[in-house]
Amino acid sequence: MYQLIKAFVFLLLLISTSLQAQELKQVSLKTAWFEQFQFAGYYMAKEKGFYNDLGLKVNIHPFSIQNQEETVHQVNDGEIDFAVGKETLILDKAENKKIVILYALFQASPLILITTEESGINSFSDFKDKKIMASINDAKQVSIKAMLNAHNVKFTDLSFLPHSHDINDLINKKTDIMSAYISKAPFN
Template sequence: MSAAPQLDPVTLQLKWKHQFQFAGYYAAQEKGFYREAGLDVTIIEAAPGVDSTQEVVAGRAQFGIGTSELILNRYRGDPVIVLGVIFQHSPLSLVTLSDSGINHIHKLVGHHVMIEPSSAELLAYLYQEGFTQKAFVMQHHSFDLNDLLNGKTDAMSIYSTDELYQLQQLEHAYNLFSPRMSGIDFYGDNFFTTENELELHPQRVKAFREATLHGWRYAMQNSDEIVQLIYQKYTQRHTIAHLQFEAQAMHDLMQPELIDPGYMNVGRWQHIAQTYHYLGMLPEHFDVTKLLYLSNPDLDLKQLKIKFYYTAAILLVFH
C-alpha cells in the first residue's frame, strides 16, 4: 500500500473576517479541491489593522486577497502578482442615513466621513466630483456601523454586500454612493501572490489558482450549501440570513453565469491605472502587465480572436 502523497503547506491571508465574501476559498478547502491539487492550505482571517498585502510580501503567507490597490503596491516596489479577480465590480461604497439629509454626494461637504484603508477608488470618486480631502472631516474608520447610527460620523465606507443587510434589518433608510456613479469601475477582491513564490514554485501557484477558481465556481452554484458550511464551521458572527444576503449581493457583482470567476482584462486594469494617475498616485504610462498572472497570453489572445470572429459572423448572419 503506497503512502498518501505529501501535501505542500501554504497559507492564504484573508483581507477581513470569515464571511461569505471568501466563500470560494472555503469551498476549495472543504470540497477537497486544494487537497486534490497537492496543497495543504491554512486560511487565516484578518483582524482590523492587518494588511493582507504586507502579510504576503513579508512571507508570512504565500497567497492573499487584496483590492485594486495592488497596483499601487506594485508601483511602490512590492513584488505582487494578481492571480485572478473575484468581483467584476467593487462593492466598496459610501453610505449615509436618509434622515441625515445627505442625499447627494455634494451634501457631504463639511461633514464627518469614515473611509477605510485601501479605498483609493472612493477618493477617486470624490476627487472626480470636485472635492479634495479637506472638504470633509476625515475620521479613523471604526468598522462599527453603530457610529453611523448614533451620529458619531455622517458617512461611512462599507461593502454593499455586507453592511446594507444590517441597515435593512433595522429598517433604516439609507443613501448609497458608489464610485460607479461617477464612471469609476474598479475590480473588487483579487487574489494574489508574489514574484518570488511564482519563480520558486510555478506549479504550486498554478495549482492554487486552479483549485481556488474551482472553489469559486462551486460556491456560487451551491451558495446555500456554502452558507451552511461557513456558519457551522467558520463563524457565527453573521446569521444564516445575513450570509444569504451577502451571497446574493455578490452574485450580482460577479455575474458568474456570464463571467468565469477569476477573469480579468488587461485593458480594464489599464483603466484603473489611469484613474490612479489622474489622482496623482501613478505615473502616466504604468505597465500593468507586470502585475498580472497571464497563464498563456498568446493562447488567451487567440481565443479572444476566435470569439470575436464568431461574434462578427453571427452579427452578419442576423443583420
C-alpha cells in the same frame, strides 16, 4: 513469468502508494475581510479536499482589523503565500513590492458611502466639511477617490475618522458618512 508479473504489480502498487503518501505542500491564504460568503469557495475547496487533490495543504488565515495593513508586507516577505487583496494592490505593485496579482474577483467595487436621511446629505455637493468614517484601506482605495474626484469633492474638505465597523456610529451621529460594502451594510 508469473513471478515477474506479480513482482511488477507489487512494484506498481508500492510506487502508487508512496506517491499518494507524499507530504502535501503547505501553503497559506489570508482573506481580506471577516468570514463571510465571498470566501465560501476557499473554505469549501478545503473541506471537499480539492486542494489535497492538487498536493496542497492550505491554511486559511482570517482577516484581522489590527493587522490589515500587514497583509501585503506578509506576502512580500514570504510569510504568507496568497492573499485576497483590494484595488490598492495596484499601488503596492507600482511601489516594486514582490507581489503577483493573479485575478480580479470583482469587476466593480462593492465599496459604497452611506448616510442617514436625517443628515441632509443628498448628493456629493453636500459632503463639504462632513465627517466620513472609513478604514485606512477604504480611504486609500481608488474607488472612493474616483467617486469624490468625479463630483469635485476634495479630500481636504472631509474629516476622515477611523472606521469602527459599527453602523450605530452612523445612526448615533458620530459620523456623517460611512464607507461600507453594498453586499452587507444596507441590510443591517
